[in-house]
Amino acid sequence: MAGKPRLHYYNGRGRMDTIQWLLEAAGVEYEEQFIESKEDLEKLKKDGALLFQQVPMVEMDGMKMVQSRAILNYIAAKYNLCGKDLKEKALMDMYIEGMMDLGEMIMHHPFKPADAKEKDLALIIEKATTRYFPVFEKVLKDHGQDYLVGNKFSRADVQLLEVILMTEEEVKPDILSKFPLLKVYKGRISNIPMIKKFLQPGSARKPPMDEKQFADAIKIFY
Amino acid sequence: MAGKPKLYYFDGRGKMEPIRWLLAAAGVEFEEELLETREQYEKLLQDGDLLFQQVPMVEIDGMKMVQTRAILRYIAAKHNLYGKDLKEQALIDMYVEGTTDLMGLILMYPFLSPEDKEKQLATIIDKATKRYFPVYEKVLKDHGQDFLVGNQFSWADVHLIESILMVEEKSCDVLSEFPQLQAFKARISNIPNIKKFLEPGSQRKPVPDDKYVETVRRVLQAYYVVKAT
Numbered sequence: 001m002a003g004k005p006r007l008h009y010y011n012g013r014g015r016m017d018t019i020q021w022l023l024e025a026a027g028v029e030y031e032e033q034f035i036e037s038k039e040d041l042e043k044l045k046k047d048g049a050l051l052f053q054q055v056p057m058v059e060m061d062g063m064k065m066v067q068s069r070a071i072l073n074y075i076a077a078k079y080n081l082c083g084k085d086l087k088e089k090a091l092m093d094m095y096i097e098g099m100m101d102l103g104e105m106i107m108h109h110p111f112k113p114a115d116a117k118e119k120d121l122a123l124i125i126e127k128a129t130t131r132y133f134p135v136f137e138k139v140l141k142d143h144g145q146d147y148l149v150g151n152k153f154s155r156a157d158v159q160l161l162e163v164i165l166m167t168e169e170e171v172k173p174d175i176l177s178k179f180p181l182l183k184v185y186k187g188r189i190s191n192i193p194m195i196k197k198f199l200q201p202g203s204a205r206k207p208p209m210d211e212k213q214f215a216d217a218i219k220i221f222y
Numbered sequence: 223m224a225g226k227p228k229l230y231y232f233d234g235r236g237k238m239e240p241i242r243w244l245l246a247a248a249g250v251e252f253e254e255e256l257l258e259t260r261e262q263y264e265k266l267l268q269d270g271d272l273l274f275q276q277v278p279m280v281e282i283d284g285m286k287m288v289q290t291r292a293i294l295r296y297i298a299a300k301h302n303l304y305g306k307d308l309k310e311q312a313l314i315d316m317y318v319e320g321t322t323d324l325m326g327l328i329l330m331y332p333f334l335s336p337e338d339k340e341k342q343l344a345t346i347i348d349k350a351t352k353r354y355f356p357v358y359e360k361v362l363k364d365h366g367q368d369f370l371v372g373n374q375f376s377w378a379d380v381h382l383i384e385s386i387l388m389v390e391e392k393s394c395d396v397l398s399e400f401p402q403l404q405a406f407k408a409r410i411s412n413i414p415n416i417k418k419f420l421e422p423g424s425q426r427k428p429v430p431d432d433k434y435v436e437t438v439r440r441v442l443q444a445y446y447v448v449k450a451t
């Protein structure tokens with residue numbers, strides 16, 4: 001049997017965050033190999049470990065997987081977190097892609113030039129509160145169920161909680177003020193044992209981007 | 223039975239083109255509503271047809287699907303173009319994400335200023351020939367099969383040939399160091415559904431021009447400056 005999955009990334013959220021959340025929600029133990037310098041990254045490239053010379057890379061089941069979505073799709077399918085038929089998968093994919101678009105804006109924000117940061121933050125808040133969160137609030141309202149799709153816990157729920165917390169922590173703490181169902185939902189999903197464990201101090205969860213992480217990212221990737 | 227899928231987008235490639243390619247490859251006939259005016263777009267918004275207020279949108283099997291990848295994954299799975307097991311699906315996903323990144327560099331090209339266009343062109347050729355094409359060349363060389371994954375025609379093959387043709391439009395001899403890809407291109411182009419799609423009169427859209435850029439900006443009222451990433 002293959003060993004635990006091994007995650008290759010720098011010690012920060014970035015594009016590995018969603019993957020980490022999904023593994024935790026699935027109850028999968030994993031190891032992390034942190035890239036700490038440009039040399040570490042160069043070594044991975046020279047060893048031919050990075051298909052497109054990029055991270056995230058996850059060693060799993062005999063594969064060196066790259067590309068976040070490929071990795072996420074594989075984990076979700078393997079651990080039955082992706083819906084019971086094509087139509088449920090389609091709904092999940094739509095929701096998740098929307099969440100990823102919002103997550104992408106938040107992820108890029110620290111790297112914006114200083115004179116563009118304020119406008120960018122306003123744009124993120126606008127999109128979160130008028131484009132993305134209203135959709136998920138309505139989904140929950142319309143079916144009245146506990147989970148986003150198919151009345152069952154899935155990757156869509158993991159990713160929505162992740163994006164809610166990311167927005168609260170990195171953009172605006174009261175972002176859910178106009179979304180009562182999402183507030184209840186957040187509490188509910190946070191209480192699922194695997195998730196609850198991940199949210200406790202001492203877990204492998206990464207903190208929001210701080211100055212050290214920012215400096216590391218620049219040093220390694222730019 | 224549901225009618226043909228209906229595609230809602232501008233009269234051009236953009237993010238809808240890979241969807242057109244995949245439907246064509248799967249032999250699925252489709253209709254298109256081409257967005258030419260702001261009013262058409264606002265009507266879609268008012269009717270609540272666009273989940274995240276964006277196009278592409280595809281009406282298919284009773285759903286109004288949005289988000290390019292969600293639509294592509296659905297079509298691929300429905301038409302058996304997504305591999306036979308999880309590991310093949312993983313390979314297809316990795317390869318498709320690579321060609322998506324490559325085509326993403328070309329997607330924004332028409333919207334750039336002339337100076338940025340020049341820089342971006344150099345980036346496109348550089349990434350195509352150093353990061354992306356070598357990967358697919360090696361995949362084909364290593365297993366010696368006709369198709370990228372599982373010895374069977376899949377979404378990955380459709381996406382790769384689309385990206386090859388797009389890069390060639392920017393630099394016609396870009397495949398000169400890639401003999402496997404040259405043979406692959408010829409081979410895939412000859413598959414009946416693909417051959418038909420490559421013929422004049424098909425629903426394949428041409429290289430974007432200024433008229434296309436103007437239409438997108440007008441319909442979306444997106445007049446901001448686009449910078450290359």
